[in-house]
Amino acid sequence: MSSPHLDTVFLAQRTPLLRTLARMVKNPSIAEELVQETYLRVARTLGQRQIEHLEPFLFQTGRNLALDHLRHLRMQSRTLLDDVPVDVLQAVPSDEPSAEDGLHAGQLLERLGSALQRLSPRQQRIFVLSRLHGCGYAEIAEELDVSPSTVQKELKLIMAICVDVRNRLDKQA
Structure with a gap:
């Protein structure tokens, strides 16, 4: 089979292939990359x-690439979590602000x-402006x-007041 025949088949099947791969990987941009990689692999094989x-070879190649991608993601997530001791994971600070931080911000x-x-x-x-x-x-002027x-000058004075308020609060804490 020649490359022009691949181009014809690929263009005719691109949208169904993209839909199939998008359903598998649940990410449209990854599916698009996999479609492109499918074309390159099939062209290389030809x-x-x-x-x-x-x-069918085009679709099977695409599905295999999607499965490889999903397998890689699974391995990566297992490796990242399995290689880290539990005490280290528990010592990672939360992204959520602490109660103290919330109280300080409120004050x-x-x-x-x-x-x-x-x-x-x-x-x-x-x-405000x-x-x-x-x-x-x-614009304000x-x-x-x-x-x-x-x-x-006014804004400089206002910001100095704000900094002073914060400094006084930080000294109390």
Whole structure:
């Protein structure tokens, strides 16, 4: 069989092959890679020998590649977990914040909120536009009808207040 015949069969069977492999590996991008690898393997095999029934050979090659991929994933997950002692696994810190971290964050938010409430309305607006909306100095200055250097100075003062609040809370902890 020639390569043009492979191209014809492959193009005709590409979508069903992709669906089959996607069902097997449950990942569309991995299935797409396997379809491409299937084509390359079948083309390489055609260069070495003749294949009588190309379509079933194409599907069988794809399924074998998918099974190899799944087998590799199983081995990798077993190896990664089986090679690590249980005490080491239990010593790995959780991604979840601790109760202390949650309490500290809550206190910090509460104190920052109180400090920000004591700012002037213009300072509060500068803070919101800068930190929550991501606006630049010039944009804020235009909206509030002040100079960009005024915005910069006000924001510097606001950030100093925030840092001070955090430092005082950290000293108490």
